Amino acid sequence: MFLLFMVWSVAEAKGKPKVFNVMKYGATANGQTDDSKAFLTAWSEACEWEGRARILIPRGSYMLYPVEFMGPCKGHTTVVIRGTLNAPSEAQALFFNTKWIGFRYIDGLNVGGGGTFNGQGVASWPHNDCIMNTNCQPLPTSVKFDFVKNARIHHLKSIDSKNTHFAVFRCENLNFTKVRILAPANSPNTDGIKIGGSQNVGITRSTIGTGDDCVAVLPGSSDIRISEVVCGPGHGISVGSLGKYKGEEDVRRVVVRNSTLRGTSNGLRIKTWASAFASEASDFLFEDIEMDNVRNPITIDQNYCPHGSCNPQASSHVQISNVKYKNIWGTSCSKIAVNLHCSESAPCKGIVLGNINLAHHRDSVGIASSSCSHANGVSYGQQNPSSCL
Structure with a gap:
């Protein structure tokens, strides 16, 4: 009986993901309070879960300062974004950061859910003087994937990034599907998806409109x-x-x-x-x-x-x-x-x-x-x- 219980427990852990809701870690979803700590804590516990982990970001508006979700994780990790993640609108809040949201050293990642990354770049674009100033301070990428393997990014929207919307560096087997990327034609350096040093990257069924x-x-x-x-x-x-x-x-x-x-x-x-x-x-x-x-x-x-x-x-x-x-x-x-x-x-x-x-x-x-x-x-x-x- 004990052996049967153990087998059932292991099967359940592998089959049904454990949900880590950011609201239970102190996120407020009022669009003003910094929710970065709640997100990072939820990620930390999910990353340590040995089965399938699902981080849930319910509908609502969340303010995030620069965060990096670091691996390696003990199991496959899914991030379900239902709400809108907002970067600080003021450029100074993100200076000296190369990215707003980062995923790093992860094997087995799924990011989707129909939510939105709002880079709030309108106030920052006038600070981009890199065309005239070779020593300029570059504005941050909205979402960056570094050393990520076997990942799906799908059913997401990215608007008004301060710089590049999505950047992919040293990744393997990463696929974008049904993403929408929007920024005005006059927004500087707002590349949609930038891929460097990576292998086996796919982009399909997506709409991209940017200033780069x-x-x-x-x-x-x-x-x-x-x-x-x-x-x-x-x-x-x-x-x-x-x-x-x-x-x-x-x-x-x-x-x-x-x-x-x-x-x-x-x-x-x-x-x-x-x-x-x-x-x-x-x-x-x-x-x-x-x-x-x-x-x-x-x-x-x-x-x-x-x-x-x-x-x-x-x-x-x-x-x-x-x-x-x-x-x-x-x-x-x-x-x-x-x-x-x-x-x-x-x-x-x-x-x-x-x-x-x-x-x-x-x-x-x-x-x-x-x-x-x-x-x-x-x-x-x-x-x-x-x-x-």
């Missing part, structure tokens, strides 16, 4: 899958920038499929700095993409220089190879719809343009053009504009 890249794939990332994403406003879906620092890791195997870009300042972009630092960016597939009034729908820019202070004699040493653009259609608000500006020192190799149909929306006959330099590859099928390969 909807998705940015940074050095050291591989096996990145993006599908069924609507991007706009923003700077498009970008690989890079790459080649700015010595010793950067390569970027490999990025796939973007079945997605739409609307009114973005770039479409599908690969950007590298003109520097002597060598790395590789290879094996990309951009397929079945609609462009709706997009500036620079297809672009490789190997002379990326956003602040205009680069050495005009320098050349990028990032080798770009095996990049396929297939079934890309819609309208371009720039005359040059396909712009492949590769490096003289490391010309692009294996570029493929297949069935491209991009019209210039301001032209009475809708004729756009293409421009290539140091780009080697082939084209097939419909080519509007005419291929420059």
Whole structure:
């Protein structure tokens, strides 16, 4: 009988999660009182639970100052966010913090529930002077995942981040599904999802509108899958920038499929700095993409220089190879719809343009053009504009 009881107890612990409600740890949900301690205490106890743990954040408004939910945990941890989590609106409250909410060193994480991360960035954006000031104090990322494995982030909303909405660093097997990311087009550096040094990251069935890249794939990332994403406003879906620092890791195997870009300042972009630092960016597939009034729908820019202070004699040493653009259609608000500006020192190799149909929306006959330099590859099928390969 005792043995049967023990077996039943173990099965129950594994099958039914234990709930850790932040309200029981002192959270007030009035939108003004700092609930950070209650959240951290609930996390600490949930992380120590050897079975399945579920942290519940009920409906309501919660004020959180910078918090980091640290692992490793003893079991799989789920965070169910029903309410709205608010960052302090004043920029000074978050200075010297690189992130508002962090998840770190966790294997087996599920964050969802339909709730909202409100970065309250409106009051902070005027403090972002990084374009003019190279010694600027960067504003914090809203939610950052560091060294996280086997995670799902789903059915969540992030609005008005002070800086990047979601950042992923040194993670493995992490998937975003049905997330909504919103910030005005003029909000500085509010990238939607930024991925660096990570493997096997997926983004699907999501809507992203920001003041910067909807998705940015940074050095050291591989096996990145993006599908069924609507991007706009923003700077498009970008690989890079790459080649700015010595010793950067390569970027490999990025796939973007079945997605739409609307009114973005770039479409599908690969950007590298003109520097002597060598790395590789290879094996990309951009397929079945609609462009709706997009500036620079297809672009490789190997002379990326956003602040205009680069050495005009320098050349990028990032080798770009095996990049396929297939079934890309819609309208371009720039005359040059396909712009492949590769490096003289490391010309692009294996570029493929297949069935491209991009019209210039301001032209009475809708004729756009293409421009290539140091780009080697082939084209097939419909080519509007005419291929420059």
